Amino acid sequence: MSSEAVDPALVAGRLRAAARIDLGAIEGNVRRIREIVGPSQVMAVVKADGYGHGLLESARAALAGGADWLGVAFVEEALALRAAGVESRLMCWLATPGEQLTKAVLADVDLSASAAWMVDEIAAAAMEAGKEARLHLKVDTGLSRAGAAIADWPQLVEAALHAQSRGVVRNVGVWSHLAHGDDPQNPVMDAQIQQFNEAVDVAQRAGITPEVRHLANSGGALHRPDARFDLVRAGIAVYGLAPAPNVAHPDDLGLRPAMTLTARLALTKSVPAGTGVSYGHRYETRDATTLGLVPLGYADGIPRAAGNAAEVLVRGAETSARRTIAGAVCMDQFVVDLGAVNDGAFMAGDEVLLFGPGDDGEPTAEDWAAALGTISYEVVTRIGPRVPRVYSE
Numbered sequence: 001m002s003s004e005a006v007d008p009a010l011v012a013g014r015l016r017a018a019a020r021i022d023l024g025a026i027e028g029n030v031r032r033i034r035e036i037v038g039p040s041q042v043m044a045v046v047k048a049d050g051y052g053h054g055l056l057e058s059a060r061a062a063l064a065g066g067a068d069w070l071g072v073a074f075v076e077e078a079l080a081l082r083a084a085g086v087e088s089r090l091m092c093w094l095a096t097p098g099e100q101l102t103k104a105v106l107a108d109v110d111l112s113a114s115a116a117w118m119v120d121e122i123a124a125a126a127m128e129a130g131k132e133a134r135l136h137l138k139v140d141t142g143l144s145r146a147g148a149a150i151a152d153w154p155q156l157v158e159a160a161l162h163a164q165s166r167g168v169v170r171n172v173g174v175w176s177h178l179a180h181g182d183d184p185q186n187p188v189m190d191a192q193i194q195q196f197n198e199a200v201d202v203a204q205r206a207g208i209t210p211e212v213r214h215l216a217n218s219g220g221a222l223h224r225p226d227a228r229f230d231l232v233r234a235g236i237a238v239y240g241l242a243p244a245p246n247v248a249h250p251d252d253l254g255l256r257p258a259m260t261l262t263a264r265l266a267l268t269k270s271v272p273a274g275t276g277v278s279y280g281h282r283y284e285t286r287d288a289t290t291l292g293l294v295p296l297g298y299a300d301g302i303p304r305a306a307g308n309a310a311e312v313l314v315r316g317a318e319t320s321a322r323r324t325i326a327g328a329v330c331m332d333q334f335v336v337d338l339g340a341v342n343d344g345a346f347m348a349g350d351e352v353l354l355f356g357p358g359d360d361g362e363p364t365a366e367d368w369a370a371a372l373g374t375i376s377y378e379v380v381t382r383i384g385p386r387v388p389r390v391y392s393e
């Protein structure tokens with residue numbers, strides 16, 4: 001985070017394009033999640049560069065909001081947080097054979113095992129580090145992604161107990177992951193919660209006393225009290241987006257979207273009716289009109305599929321217009337058809353809001369997701385490194 005005292009609105013106003021990140025929103029969202037799920041603890045998930053919002057900045061804002069833990073997917077993400085001085089409890093959960101687990105153990109990063117061979121790797125890393133590793137055992141309760149299959153669970157538990165008896169690992173967690181966070185009343189949710197309770201029983205009867213049992217992502221955490229256990233792992237809700245948009249909007253949940261993606265028009269020009277626009281002329285002007293050029297493209301994470309599909313808000317000096325992207329999104333730019341407006345109504349330099357909280361009539365990330373047939377997670381996370389992040393409190 002920059003320590004310079006600059007007005008972020010001003011900085012963003014001068015940039016060609018920017019993702020404005022409201023760190024106060026992230027902090028407030030975590031506070032709100034804690035309110036809802038308490039007394040369960042909250043792990044703020046900051047993987048994938050904080051879902052595109054910035055790894056370190058998001059982590060610090062989440063901790064300021066009271067996050068008890070941070071969670072990431074990969075060892076490198078965890079080590080980057082430690083290198084930046086983040087000292088909170090921190091878990092990472094996805095590694096392949098031969099990764100640098102010793103560094104993770106030395107850096108006090110909690111690790112996950114879904115199979116006995118991973119327990120062995122973690123035990124070996126702990127031996128090398130000369131330090132006990134903190135281990136969360138993962139059971140597959142129905143997502144069929146990571147986690148030991150139910151049939152293999154007792155064997156994983158035994159391997160972990162054996163490693164613990166040698167003093168090289170401590171079994172601190174039992175965990176799993178939900179398949180229907182976006183559909184909280186799905187019967188699979190009930191089955192997973194039951195399966196998880198049974199797996200915890202098996203582990204406890206075998207002699208494991210977990211500090212934390214955790215199952216829920218944002219959707220489970222906010223919508224299923226029976227999925228909260230000791231700890232919830234909240235990602236998308238931390239960034240103010242709804243995990244189950246068919247059930248509740250951010251407003252209903254007391255959450256605020258943290259990212260506003262903006263750009264400035266690079267050019268406007270008048271063209272006649274029947275003008276083909278952008279590669280392949282997949283859009284043609286119906287009438288004489290004004291086109292506006294927006295300097296963001298698929299290299300920046302604007303999906304090519306957003307052409308003729310997603311809307312943006314263009315703000316001129318006197319008028320605003322919400323317009324669908326006209327024709328193909330290119331690598332660095334796309335075009336909007338501003339309509340038959342007065343000369344000078346829109347000019348190069350005018351602000352374009354692609355998505356944000358919706359306060360000024362701009363689309364939301366959820367609107368983009370609906371237009372593209374995807375989820376808001378993908379919309380914000382794929383905004384690339386070429387787009388500067390401008391942070392405000």
Ligand SMILES: *Cc1c(COP(=O)(O)O)cnc(C)c1O
Binds near residue numbers: 047177217233234235
């Ligand atoms: C990404 C992730 C989360 C966070 O999920 P959200 O739906 O964004 O809350 C939680 N747990 C695991 C294992 C994940 O991979």
